Amino acid sequence: MQNFVYRNTTKIIFGRNTIPQVGEECRKIGKRLLLLYGKGSVKRNGVYEQVVRSLDDAGLSRVELDGVKANPTLAHTHLGIELAKKENVDLVLAVGGGSVIDEAKAICAGACVDHDVWDFYMQKAAVVKALPLIDVLTMSATGTEMNGGTVITNEATGVKLGMGFDALYPRTSILDPETLYSIPPEQTAYGCIDATTHLLEGYFTGEDRSTPLQDRYAEGIIRTLVEIAGPMMDNPRDYSLRSTFMWGATLAWNGTAPSGIGNWSTPNHLIGHSMSSLYDTPHGASLSIALAAWMPWYAKSRPERLRQLGKAVFDIHEADPSRAATQTIDAFVRWFQSLGSPTTLKEIDADPDAFAENVALCAPLWGLPGYSKEFILELFRGSC
Amino acid sequence: MQNFVYRNTTKIIFGRNTIPQVGEECRKIGKRLLLLYGKGSVKRNGVYEQVVRSLDDAGLSRVELDGVKANPTLAHTHLGIELAKKENVDLVLAVGGGSVIDEAKAICAGACVDHDVWDFYMQKAAVVKALPLIDVLTMSATGTEMNGGTVITNEATGVKLGMGFDALYPRTSILDPETLYSIPPEQTAYGCIDATTHLLEGYFTGEDRSTPLQDRYAEGIIRTLVEIAGPMMDNPRDYSLRSTFMWGATLAWNGTAPSGIGNWSTPNHLIGHSMSSLYDTPHGASLSIALAAWMPWYAKSRPERLRQLGKAVFDIHEADPSRAATQTIDAFVRWFQSLGSPTTLKEIDADPDAFAENVALCAPLWGLPGYSKEFILELFRGSC
Numbered sequence: 001m002q003n004f005v006y007r008n009t010t011k012i013i014f015g016r017n018t019i020p021q022v023g024e025e026c027r028k029i030g031k032r033l034l035l036l037y038g039k040g041s042v043k044r045n046g047v048y049e050q051v052v053r054s055l056d057d058a059g060l061s062r063v064e065l066d067g068v069k070a071n072p073t074l075a076h077t078h079l080g081i082e083l084a085k086k087e088n089v090d091l092v093l094a095v096g097g098g099s100v101i102d103e104a105k106a107i108c109a110g111a112c113v114d115h116d117v118w119d120f121y122m123q124k125a126a127v128v129k130a131l132p133l134i135d136v137l138t139m140s141a142t143g144t145e146m147n148g149g150t151v152i153t154n155e156a157t158g159v160k161l162g163m164g165f166d167a168l169y170p171r172t173s174i175l176d177p178e179t180l181y182s183i184p185p186e187q188t189a190y191g192c193i194d195a196t197t198h199l200l201e202g203y204f205t206g207e208d209r210s211t212p213l214q215d216r217y218a219e220g221i222i223r224t225l226v227e228i229a230g231p232m233m234d235n236p237r238d239y240s241l242r243s244t245f246m247w248g249a250t251l252a253w254n255g256t257a258p259s260g261i262g263n264w265s266t267p268n269h270l271i272g273h274s275m276s277s278l279y280d281t282p283h284g285a286s287l288s289i290a291l292a293a294w295m296p297w298y299a300k301s302r303p304e305r306l307r308q309l310g311k312a313v314f315d316i317h318e319a320d321p322s323r324a325a326t327q328t329i330d331a332f333v334r335w336f337q338s339l340g341s342p343t344t345l346k347e348i349d350a351d352p353d354a355f356a357e358n359v360a361l362c363a364p365l366w367g368l369p370g371y372s373k374e375f376i377l378e379l380f381r382g383s384c
Numbered sequence: 385m386q387n388f389v390y391r392n393t394t395k396i397i398f399g400r401n402t403i404p405q406v407g408e409e410c411r412k413i414g415k416r417l418l419l420l421y422g423k424g425s426v427k428r429n430g431v432y433e434q435v436v437r438s439l440d441d442a443g444l445s446r447v448e449l450d451g452v453k454a455n456p457t458l459a460h461t462h463l464g465i466e467l468a469k470k471e472n473v474d475l476v477l478a479v480g481g482g483s484v485i486d487e488a489k490a491i492c493a494g495a496c497v498d499h500d501v502w503d504f505y506m507q508k509a510a511v512v513k514a515l516p517l518i519d520v521l522t523m524s525a526t527g528t529e530m531n532g533g534t535v536i537t538n539e540a541t542g543v544k545l546g547m548g549f550d551a552l553y554p555r556t557s558i559l560d561p562e563t564l565y566s567i568p569p570e571q572t573a574y575g576c577i578d579a580t581t582h583l584l585e586g587y588f589t590g591e592d593r594s595t596p597l598q599d600r601y602a603e604g605i606i607r608t609l610v611e612i613a614g615p616m617m618d619n620p621r622d623y624s625l626r627s628t629f630m631w632g633a634t635l636a637w638n639g640t641a642p643s644g645i646g647n648w649s650t651p652n653h654l655i656g657h658s659m660s661s662l663y664d665t666p667h668g669a670s671l672s673i674a675l676a677a678w679m680p681w682y683a684k685s686r687p688e689r690l691r692q693l694g695k696a697v698f699d700i701h702e703a704d705p706s707r708a709a710t711q712t713i714d715a716f717v718r719w720f721q722s723l724g725s726p727t728t729l730k731e732i733d734a735d736p737d738a739f740a741e742n743v744a745l746c747a748p749l750w751g752l753p754g755y756s757k758e759f760i761l762e763l764f765r766g767s768c
């Protein structure tokens with residue numbers, strides 16, 4: 001195992017009827033808040049109403065900003081920062097999915113500095129101070145509710161970048177699985193694929209492989225997500241499935257899985273983000289396309305790793321590493337397809353050249369300088 | 385899944401050569417500290433020297449208290465509280481195993497109140513404020529380095545009790561697996577058994593069983609501990625094994641495993657603590673005796689649970705739940721025996737009557753009023 005530092009300060013309030021606690025949680029921190037949300041689904045499903053009632057009961061004043069997009073943009077983030085500064089808010093309350101929370105983190109950081117918040121994403125500055133953040137999660141996938149990461153898109157340049165800092169961990173995240181009852185079925189699929197990919201990145205790329213605890217942690221959550229995704233699409237109001245999904249997605253990306261595995265990287269996220277920034281491909285859909293192309297390349301040098309994974313997740317007992325790796329990849333691709341998630345660039349009408357160029361542009365900023373245009377075109381040969 | 389709140393604020397600094405960071409971590413919190421340790425093993429293995437050099441480098445002043453016992457006592461805790469008050473320390477630094485850290489937590493709580501610290505354990509008062517605690521862990525087992533729990537023994541009454549509060553989470557815990565190289569082999573065995581039991585308690589007694597994430601989390605860590613315990617006793621200086629043990633024991637009892645399983649209890653800890661308080665039985669040894677008696681009773685009503693566990697941990701593929709349960713219990717007992725840990729009361733020369741009486745005395749305070757003297761005698765029939 002490699003040296004690591006682990007600290008996760010987020011308080012999770014999980015379960016049915018927990019949203020009415022949001023006012024009290026906010027009141028511990030401040031008096032005036034910026035309430036951030038998306039395009040109105042929180043108004044349709046009753047979450048917004050529960051939140052504002054609780055805020056009112058706690059005697060909090062607020063300003064509101066709606067309209068956060070599925071892949072949140074720098075321009076909209078700027079609006080939030082301006083508003084937070086002008087209205088002198090004490091904290092930000094994000095109500096929504098990963099996009100809303102990611103943009104909220106950018107606002108929390110940007111509101112405390114004079115320079116452009118994009119500088120943080122470009123690694124020109126570090127976040128040392130940020131407004132406190134509380135969130136009510138209404139869509140599980142990204143794990144942002146229990147980590148210090150955020151990803152946004154600079155739509156002027158078409159670059160989607162992430163950053164992570166201790167100051168950006170939410171103070172409190174409220175997770176009520178019933179908020180997931182009304183999400184569209186494809187979002188359930190994408191959420192399961194996203195959480196799975198979070199675990200796969202470190203599982204595949206970690207430098208230290210004498211990590212049985214981390215392996216089993218990842219394998220256990222992935223197996224669970226694979227088991228529940230289909231049934232959950234068929235039974236969207238099954239509380240047991242929804243709560244497993246919600247907590248599983250959080251555990252997948254809260255820092256536990258990669259602790260001790262040493263250096264690791266997120267190649268599939270890099271590749272997927274380029275699809276999203278160019279074609280607005282849903283994040284989960286972009287990841288199933290990325291993995292379907294990336295895993296066969298990876299399997300050439302590390303078939304043993306895929307064999308271990310296939311055994312743990314899909315009960316594949318093939319002894320030959322190479323054959324087992326192929327069977328494991330096939331099983332993942334069949335799973336993606338069974339959920340209706342794309343596995344080729346063709347399905348999203350991507351221009352391979354433009355896409356590969358965008359990946360190569362972002363790659364150095366993701367710490368993957370080897371991901372050149374040529375390499376990406378090679379990876380996706382046959383997928384276009 | 386049941387509703388829950390999860391928050392774990394402890395910062396873990398894990399790995400080789402991390403002890404020299406202790407001074408800097410302490411300096412962030414205060415200037416004058418109480419350094420608490422045990423009976424001198426930290427002086428023999430060089431840890432004490434590393435710690436005081438780091439404290440001196442950071443310009444911190446300190447008072448010291450040594451002599452913490454393996455099952456820490458209320459009387460020694462009182463000494464620490466007196467000293468902390470008299471010397472007006474800002475924080476407590478515990479250097480040692482679970483006993484030292486548990487006593488340190490009691491000192492942190494007791495130093496902030498005028499009443500007897502034992503009142504907290506007797507549930508007559510709640511800990512709302514405590515001195516901050518930092519620790520350097522030198523023995524893995526109890527998980528106290530990443531939770532708010534503490535257990536001490538009132539040697540005047542022979543009662544061993546625990547309490548848990550948010551204010552008692554260590555601020556920072558430094559875990560260097562190399563500190564485990566020199567622990568006696570039986571402590572390695574007991575540590576693995578203790579961590580395993582932490583996971584088994586919730587696994588067996590949780591009220592909600594639609595918890596695949598929690599099940600796999602527990603099964604994965606237990607399987608790992610079962611695999612590494614023997615090899616680690618044969619190769620005490622194997623870093624890979626030691627680091628897996630150290631992190632595994634922390635993960636086993638940091639609140640993740642039982643989150644969402646609803647109400648649960650710790651019957652084997654209750655039973656084991658009575659052995660320790662009466663006969664000074666090492667904690668891990670007392671747990672292997674408790675489990676060997678408790679599991680067969682439990683299996684009568686919940687064989688399916690033991691079947692699932694046996695499959696995940698020992699690859700037992702027996703389909704009949706009752707037979708599978710018996711095989712699983714046998715596998716655990718054989719594992720305990722292979723590590724040299726006792727599995728009967730006879731081996732520790734316990735007086736069954738006195739022992740059963742002590743369990744019954746403590747049981748209501750552990751939330752297990754059904755654990756009467758008669759029930760305990762029934763459980764251990766044949767073990768005496």
